Amino acid sequence: MKSATTWLRRNLVVIAGLGTLAYLILPNVVVTAFSFNNPTGRFNYAWQEFSLDAWKDPCGVADMCGSLSLSLQIALWATIGATVLGTAIAFAMVRYRFRGRGAVNSLIFLPMAMPEIVMAASLLALFLNMGIQLGFWTILIAHVMFCLSFVVAAVKARVLSMDPRLEEAARDLYAGPVQTFLRVTLPIAAPGIAAGALLSFALSFDDFIITNFNSGNTVTFPMFVWGSAQRGTPVQINVIGTAMFVIAVLVVLGGQMVANRRKKAQPK
């Protein structure tokens, strides 16, 4: 009996941690399970019977796959925009001294320190006042705006931990500024840039609050899910959710395997 309590005390952290992990994963398990459900009513909230129908025909719901492809496009363009703009800012912040550094720093920090709904509403106020038609472009503009700060943070962290002497060495070996940047700086900063880009993609693809305010009648995938929560949720939504989870796990694990192999290939 005593050994049982000692064991429990010793492994308390492990048990509590795994409990939290279960709490995090539980909805994904439910989403996956219910992608095989055959619901009777409009809502897919109660288990009826096993069925593969939704997996056989994932685009069988009107407008769902259209909204999915729209979200993918927006996420792609927002990622490109935010990564390019954010990486440039991060390099300027780390590598140069200039006037107004503090102001720039706060300007980048503020979008992360503000409830999303405040930004969403203020952008809507701008678009309404300017008489700009809400749609694809207003969504894209908003997504680039809120992804930017996260890219800056991710790239900055990476560039800060980078030894500036590597670039000096390249210059000593007569590499020009462009060559130094492309062959030394960029490869070292790449993991930070990749992390920022991945984060942007995920944030943009999943964004609901800012999109809800600035999309007008345009329906992105999160908007479609939101609407379906009121009208009736098709099983296909769970299929897409499951597929997204599986793809994400594979992509991240694959990326880590590549990184591990590289680490083994060139030991420090």
Added chain:
Amino acid sequence: MSAPATLPEVAVSAEPPVHKPSLKKRLVPYWLLLPGILWLLVFFVLPMVYQASTSVQTGSLEEGYEVTWHFQTYWDAFTEYYPQFLRSLLYAGTATALCLLLGYPLAYLIAFKAGRWRNLLLVLVIAPFFTSFLIRTLAWKTILADGGPVVGVLNTVGFLDVTSWLGMTEGDRVLATPLAVVCGLTYNFLPFMILPLYTSLERIDTRLHEAAGDLYARPATVFRKVTFPLSMPGVVSGTLLTFIPASGDYVNAELLGSTDTRMIGNVIQSQYLRILDYPTAAALSFILMAIVLVMVTIYIRRAGTEDLV
């Protein structure tokens, strides 16, 4: 403020510059900054100005609005909706506390005990991000369904009696109660707590734990005197990353709650998108921003960590 004082050490090159760089070179950082900063000025700062002006306008949707410096809107909006403000802060605060309580063990586990499972556990924390959070929030409707297994267990162990006494649930229901909303908020923002906690825990030199143990500190003391203080940057940024978005959220309250659990986000959303009372909506949104900024500033002061980004 002189610029070099804020410059991180790494960026300062080992040798002092011998000659002054040319004008062209000195302009490089500005060219790098220009596009991104312009984007933020036009689509982040300017909108705030527009919203500020909207909040002091009067008029109607049919006849048009006009800036009349009608600050009364702020007072009216606050007095009418202060229950929702209070509720938002209460729910967001509870969710943040729960996130810290639940997230800390997992972050600790990944940082110190996971060994070769570390990467897999990290993936499992991040991966749910990629399934649309709306889909996952809807899944909570299934999990917490009336008469479902989760509610049954909570009822059997007497948990619901406690939460009912606290006013978090009513009877043997969980859906459409404050508990469901707080559960959804906690769930949705948990990764934002775990990742900063993990980052700051991972940086701790484990030899400090050994040293504390050698000095006859018990594990609980080691945690209280060494681990937890050293993880404070993670605790601060984790709580901010959880509390700030949670205080403005309206998705969880809408999907898992009822009309009695409406948060201020729900009010702002319906004022802007359904009722179309733009001045009130803008005023509410500014009051929320002010409350959050004041609370965050006080919190950062008291926590004593200034370098967050």
